[in-house]
Amino acid sequence: MQTDRPESPADPDPARRKRLLAARAAHWERTRRVTFVLLALWLATGFCTVFFARELSTLSLFDWPLSFYMAAQGASLIYLAIIGVYALLMRRLDRRFARELREGAA
Numbered sequence: 001m002q003t004d005r006p007e008s009p010a011d012p013d014p015a016r017r018k019r020l021l022a023a024r025a026a027h028w029e030r031t032r033r034v035t036f037v038l039l040a041l042w043l044a045t046g047f048c049t050v051f052f053a054r055e056l057s058t059l060s061l062f063d064w065p066l067s068f069y070m071a072a073q074g075a076s077l078i079y080l081a082i083i084g085v086y087a088l089l090m091r092r093l094d095r096r097f098a099r100e101l102r103e104g105a106a
Helices: 014-051 066-105
Strands: none
16 A cells, blocks of 8 residues: 555664653653642632631631632632643643653654
8 A cells, every 4th residue: 555655664762762751751740740739729729618618717808708708709819820820830841841852852
C-alpha cells in the first residue's frame, strides 16, 4: 500500500526516547498535583463553609458573618481565583514541558 508520507524510521537513540518519556511523565505528575490541590481548595470553599457555617458565623468580615459572606460573595471570588491560578500554573508547566522536550530532542 503506497502512501504520500514517508515512513518514519525507528528512533535510533533509545536514551533520547527515555528522556522524552520521562519528561512526559513528570509533566503529567505535575499537572495532576496542581489539579488535585486546586480541587481540594474548591471543596474546602464549597463544602466546608456550609458544613462549618455555625462556627464561621462567630467571625465577621465587613460586619457580616463570615459564613454569610462566603456563601454570597466569597465562594464566587475564590472560584474565579482558582481558575486564574490554574491557567497561570498550567501555562508555566506547559512552557517547562516544551523546554524539556526541546532539550530532550537535542
